[in-house]
Amino acid sequence: MSSPRPGFRHPDLPKNDLGYTRRDYEGAASTLCAGCGHDSISNAIINACFELSLEPSGIAKMSGIGCSSKTPAYFLGKSHGFNSVHGRMPSIATGANMANRDLVYIGVSGDGDTASIGMGQFVHIVRRNLNMVYIVMNNGCYGLTKGQDSATADRGSAGKKGRPNPFESIDLCELAIALGAGFVARGFSGDKEQLVPLLKAAIGHRGFALVDVISPCVTFNNTAASTKSYQWVRDHMEATATFDFIPPRKEITTQYEKGTTQSVTLHDGGVVHLHKCDESIDVTRRRCAIDALEQHREKGRLLTGILHINETLKDTHEILETTETRLNTLMEKDLCPGNRVLQDMMENYR
Amino acid sequence: MGEQILNPTDIQDPEYFHKVIDCQFACPAHTRVPEYLRLISEEKYDDAYMINWESNVFPGILGRVCDRPCEPACRRRRVEDKAVAICRLKRVCADHKGDITKRFPAIPGQKNGKKIALIGGGPASLTVARDLLPLGYEIDLYDDQAEAGGFIRSQVPSFRLPKKVLDEEVSYILDMGVKAHFNTYISSMKEFLKKDYDAVFIGTGAPRGKDLDLPGRQEGKTFIHIGINWLASVQYGHVKKSGKTTLVIGGGNTAMDCCRTARRLGGEKVKVVVRGSRKKMKASEWEIEDALREDIPILEYLSPLAFVVEKGRLTGMTFQPSPEGPAPDQKEIFIPCDEVLIAVGQQNAFPWIEKDIGLIFNDSNRPKVDEITFQSSIKKIFFGGDAAFGPKNVITAVAHGHEAAISIDLFCRGEDLLNRPRPATTLAGQKMGLHDWMYHNEVSEQQRQAVPMASKVKSIKDRLMEVELGFDRKIGRTEALRCLNCDMQTVFSLPLCIECDACVDVCPTTCINFIQNDDEENLRAGLSIPAGNKSQDLYVSGLLPTGRVMVKDENVCLHCGLCAERCPTSAWDMQKYMYETAKAGGK
Numbered sequence: 001m002s003s004p005r006p007g008f009r010h011p012d013l014p015k016n017d018l019g020y021t022r023r024d025y026e027g028a029a030s031t032l033c034a035g036c037g038h039d040s041i042s043n044a045i046i047n048a049c050f051e052l053s054l055e056p057s058g059i060a061k062m063s064g065i066g067c068s069s070k071t072p073a074y075f076l077g078k079s080h081g082f083n084s085v086h087g088r089m090p091s092i093a094t095g096a097n098m099a100n101r102d103l104v105y106i107g108v109s110g111d112g113d114t115a116s117i118g119m120g121q122f123v124h125i126v127r128r129n130l131n132m133v134y135i136v137m138n139n140g141c142y143g144l145t146k147g148q149d150s151a152t153a154d155r156g157s158a159g160k161k162g163r164p165n166p167f168e169s170i171d172l173c174e175l176a177i178a179l180g181a182g183f184v185a186r187g188f189s190g191d192k193e194q195l196v197p198l199l200k201a202a203i204g205h206r207g208f209a210l211v212d213v214i215s216p217c218v219t220f221n222n223t224a225a226s227t228k229s230y231q232w233v234r235d236h237m238e239a240t241a242t243f244d245f246i247p248p249r250k251e252i253t254t255q256y257e258k259g260t261t262q263s264v265t266l267h268d269g270g271v272v273h274l275h276k277c278d279e280s281i282d283v284t285r286r287r288c289a290i291d292a293l294e295q296h297r298e299k300g301r302l303l304t305g306i307l308h309i310n311e312t313l314k315d316t317h318e319i320l321e322t323t324e325t326r327l328n329t330l331m332e333k334d335l336c337p338g339n340r341v342l343q344d345m346m347e348n349y350r
Numbered sequence: 351m352g353e354q355i356l357n358p359t360d361i362q363d364p365e366y367f368h369k370v371i372d373c374q375f376a377c378p379a380h381t382r383v384p385e386y387l388r389l390i391s392e393e394k395y396d397d398a399y400m401i402n403w404e405s406n407v408f409p410g411i412l413g414r415v416c417d418r419p420c421e422p423a424c425r426r427r428r429v430e431d432k433a434v435a436i437c438r439l440k441r442v443c444a445d446h447k448g449d450i451t452k453r454f455p456a457i458p459g460q461k462n463g464k465k466i467a468l469i470g471g472g473p474a475s476l477t478v479a480r481d482l483l484p485l486g487y488e489i490d491l492y493d494d495q496a497e498a499g500g501f502i503r504s505q506v507p508s509f510r511l512p513k514k515v516l517d518e519e520v521s522y523i524l525d526m527g528v529k530a531h532f533n534t535y536i537s538s539m540k541e542f543l544k545k546d547y548d549a550v551f552i553g554t555g556a557p558r559g560k561d562l563d564l565p566g567r568q569e570g571k572t573f574i575h576i577g578i579n580w581l582a583s584v585q586y587g588h589v590k591k592s593g594k595t596t597l598v599i600g601g602g603n604t605a606m607d608c609c610r611t612a613r614r615l616g617g618e619k620v621k622v623v624v625r626g627s628r629k630k631m632k633a634s635e636w637e638i639e640d641a642l643r644e645d646i647p648i649l650e651y652l653s654p655l656a657f658v659v660e661k662g663r664l665t666g667m668t669f670q671p672s673p674e675g676p677a678p679d680q681k682e683i684f685i686p687c688d689e690v691l692i693a694v695g696q697q698n699a700f701p702w703i704e705k706d707i708g709l710i711f712n713d714s715n716r717p718k719v720d721e722i723t724f725q726s727s728i729k730k731i732f733f734g735g736d737a738a739f740g741p742k743n744v745i746t747a748v749a750h751g752h753e754a755a756i757s758i759d760l761f762c763r764g765e766d767l768l769n770r771p772r773p774a775t776t777l778a779g780q781k782m783g784l785h786d787w788m789y790h791n792e793v794s795e796q797q798r799q800a801v802p803m804a805s806k807v808k809s810i811k812d813r814l815m816e817v818e819l820g821f822d823r824k825i826g827r828t829e830a831l832r833c834l835n836c837d838m839q840t841v842f843s844l845p846l847c848i849e850c851d852a853c854v855d856v857c858p859t860t861c862i863n864f865i866q867n868d869d870e871e872n873l874r875a876g877l878s879i880p881a882g883n884k885s886q887d888l889y890v891s892g893l894l895p896t897g898r899v900m901v902k903d904e905n906v907c908l909h910c911g912l913c914a915e916r917c918p919t920s921a922w923d924m925q926k927y928m929y930e931t932a933k934a935g936g937k
């Protein structure tokens with residue numbers, strides 16, 4: 001355990017539109033290893049929620065099992081949370097979302113929690129397009145159980161034990177795009193400048209938003225031979241585009257050059273301005289997005305940024321035409337229309 | 351990007367980390383405050399006392415009456431409003447120490463053959479004696495009073511500083527072998543120089559109180575006194591009673607001592623009158639509080655016009671309300687009184703230094719004195735304390751004394767006075783285990799502790815009764831633990847950093863940033879919380895692999911060590927910085 005965190009904060013701590021400071025979005029002190037990428041992601045989540053002026057009580061944190069899944073204890077201490085079982089966060093999140101669509105759902109999972117034990121649940125939550133942000137803190141290993149290779153570890157990559165991983169890896173982003181996800185992004189825990197706006201855009205998107213964040217495990221997988229180390233990621237990362245995220249109701253003040261900048265309006269009214277690094281990549285087209293991922297993979301590069309975005313899809317509630325009312329506020333008269341309606345229905349089948 | 355990007359901070363510069371220790375840096379004698387506060391929290395009072403004694407010579411005295419420039423500078427004020435009670439804690443170690451005399455430096459039996467004269471027996475001269483006696487110098491001290499101590503004896507009232515405390519610390523120095531010539535007023539410098547001392551130190555203070563030359567001053571003179579003269583007469587027992595309704599004119603610390611003394615000598619209605627606003631008064635905040643506590647009102651925005659004397663008796667004074675005050679258009683007002691104490695400032699006066707001895711004076715009638723060496727235009731004559739640059743305070747006089755002693759020693763050894771000894775510094779790691787530091791890094795959230803006071807009713811009746819009772823051991827410990835240990839420095843090692851952001855994320859006060867380098871102004875504005883306090887430095891690293899630099903705003907760092915605990919590579923380390931000013935001859 002580290003020393004307790006002092007209660008004092010900077011006297012000039014800025015306030016957001018709700019009058020809250022960043023402190024109102026903090027959680028308990030982290031118990032993860034010093035230097036863990038997951039802690040950085042927790043802080044990026046804090047920053048994103050603070051900057052978006054989200055009401056902490058309007059957020060629900062969902063997670064599975066793993067070091068990554070522990071992190072909801074370390075951010076948004078005033079929000080709702082459910083720490084579920086290994087690989088089962090998607091079904092719990094689905095249930096919660098079906099019952100109350102008014103909350104902002106932030107799911108936190110690991111590469112083991114998602115790509116190994118939770119794969120069955122993951123693919124279905126993507127297909128169903130549940131309205132949530134699904135963050136994978138991707139360290140290429142099972143951190144909590146002492147660093148075994150996970151399904152996202154690249155072939156040939158080696159962690160602390162030194163044995164290169166013999167199996168092919170799963171690219172969760174590519175898979176999610178193939179399964180029809182409307183928002184897929186990749187970030188790096190060591191680059192908050194990119195990660196925070198990615199998270200803000202993901203929150204602004206309606207439907208399933210996957211943010212795969214490469215998050216070095218300093219203890220078991222930050223070696224020279226690992227493709228999930230700080231050094232490797234820094235040396236090999238490229239971005240589809242740099243971008244600005246303009247939150248809803250904020251005035252747009254910058255003029256963008258036509259041609260290289262592409263703008264996408266999100267469901268909540270926020271706008272993403274993408275300034276392309278490579279003109280051939282159109283992240284609004286699914287095929288193009290998958291091509292870009294494959295091309296970078298072949299070159300041994302790691303593609304980051306917003307990988308795919310499509311604002312035209314329906315989310316689970318729309319697909320299923322569910323009620324807009326929260327289930328706990330549905331009264332008996334809403335649920336039980338009475339004998340006359342029943343008789344009318346019966347009449348139809350006569 | 352701005353024109354001039356910042357160079358990496360040179361932490362080898364002894365002043366860089368010194369400045370981070372706000373209190374020590376602000377203390378004219380650079381007392382190692384956090385070190386002695388830690389010792390007090392461990393109840394090691396003798397050690398704490400000696401740290402003080404080496405720097406400020408009068409811990410028991412200063413622990414009561416110091417002007418405490420350290421406290422407004424204290425970091426704690428920037429994170430939580432109220433400073434650590436540094437001064438009152440100094441008193442704690444003085445009150446609770448044992449016999450420390452055996453720790454004093456040895457005085458060589460064999461003298462070095464040089465004789466030094468000190469004129470004036472105040473804190474400045476006593477400090478010179480303290481520094482030169484261990485080096486084998488012979489010291490002759492001349493003072494016109496019967497005992498040593500200067501203004502701290504003749505001016506500072508006993509209800510703030512008991513005679514016993516004063517006597518004890520003054521005699522520590524006299525007992526080191528000072529040859530004292532008391533009741534000896536030096537009336538001619540020309541004559542004095544014939545004594546052929548190797549060097550002369552003049553620490554005669556600023557002994558002349560300013561007067562108010564207004565109508566009625568002559569007629570009322572038996573009822574009107576210059577504050578500092580009056581206070582001395584009270585201290586020496588010549589004055590035993592004051593008027594019933596006394597007006598004190600002036601808003602400095604002398605005025606506060608006058609009004610509180612008058613209350614103790616029978617003054618029932620004592621009032622302080624100031625020209626400007628109360629907020630702008632020169633007196634220390636705590637002295638004003640004490641006066642108010644003793645039912646002494648402070649009347650603002652009144653300029654004195656005249657003393658009103660009827661039939662040979664003073665009946666009051668007239669004042670002009672100031673245009674900036676609440677009643678700008680009001681005509682003059684009359685305030686009745688039967689005694690007036692004038693406390694409107696002090697001046698230097700050197701009637702005993704002949705103009706033809708070759709000593710150059712500047713236009714404010716003070717000798718020309720070098721600000722570093724304290725040497726005058728006559729090479730073997732040195733000045734210090736209030737005599738050098740006008741009235742200040744005890745701790746400044748002590749600081750001058752130390753520097754003058756260095757100069758006198760260099761001078762007597764025929765060395766260059768500007769080739770001054772450097773401060774002794776060390777930077778030492780504080781790691782014990784993974785998360786254990788050799789200091790108490792948990793930040794106490796206790797509020798500043800109140801000091802116990804004697805009852806007002808009793809203390810008003812007795813001018814010798816000390817008002818502040820001082821912290822006991824327990825309160826002392828609680829208060830000492832409020833110190834943030836600003837001498838435990840965060841030291842950054844560029845090659846070790848992997849830019850994981852752990853330190854950025856954990857820092858409770860958002861000090862640490864990794865950003866593009868820029869000029870100072872842009873860098874300050876671009877930090878995640880802009881670094882608006884320009885008096886506090888930025889700690890900037892060299893270029894990191896991502897092309898960024900680490901920038902730490904020193905302003906509100908809590909020295910909690912969490913950055914170092916959470917850094918996976920020990921790129922941050924907590925290291926204790928010891929900075930000790932040089933003393934004459936290295937003693």
Ligand SMILES: Cc1cc2nc3c(=O)[nH]c(=O)nc-3n(C[C@H](O)[C@H](O)[C@H](O)COP(=O)(O)OP(=O)(O)OC[C@H]3O[C@@H](n4cnc5c(N)ncnc54)[C@H](O)[C@@H]3O)c2cc1C
Pocket residue numbers: 415416417469470471472473474475492493494495499500501502505506534535536537553554555556557578581603604607702734735736737741742743744745747
């Ligand atoms: C009323 C009052 C209250 C004060 N309270 C505080 C306080 O609470 N805290 C604080 O830090 N400071 C206080 N001060 C200021 C403080 O006392 C002085 O700044 C400090 O004492 C200066 O020290 P010094 O060594 O320069 O000279 P001084 O202390 O002034 O000593 C000079 C000595 O030289 C003697 N002398 C002068 N001329 C001659 C001569 N020709 N021959 C022989 N002897 C001579 C004087 O009689 C005196 O004894 C106060 C001052 C006053 C007036």
Ligand SMILES: Cc1ncc(C[n+]2csc(CCOP(=O)(O)OP(=O)(O)O)c2C)c(N)n1
Pocket residue numbers: 065066067068069086109110111112113114117137139141142143144145150
């Ligand atoms: C049903 C079940 N199987 C296995 C485990 C053991 N287990 C705990 S965490 C974990 C892997 C976590 O890996 P990941 O999701 O990548 O999280 P990380 O610790 O790397 O952040 C496993 C296998 C478990 N807790 N429950």
Ligand code: SF4
Pocket residue numbers: 371372373374383384423424425426434436832833834835836837
């Ligand atoms: S917190 Fe302690 S070390 Fe820091 S300035 Fe205050 S007294 Fe000095």
Ligand code: SF4
Pocket residue numbers: 840856857858859860861862906907908909910911912913914
């Ligand atoms: S010691 Fe480190 S973590 Fe603590 S306040 Fe200072 S910079 Fe921040």
Ligand code: SF4
Pocket residue numbers: 035846847848849850851852853854913916917918919920921922
């Ligand atoms: S925690 Fe250490 S390694 Fe990480 S960014 Fe800070 S100094 Fe660098």
Ligand SMILES: [Mg+2]
Pocket residue numbers: 066068110111112137138139140141142143150
């Ligand atoms: Mg993992």
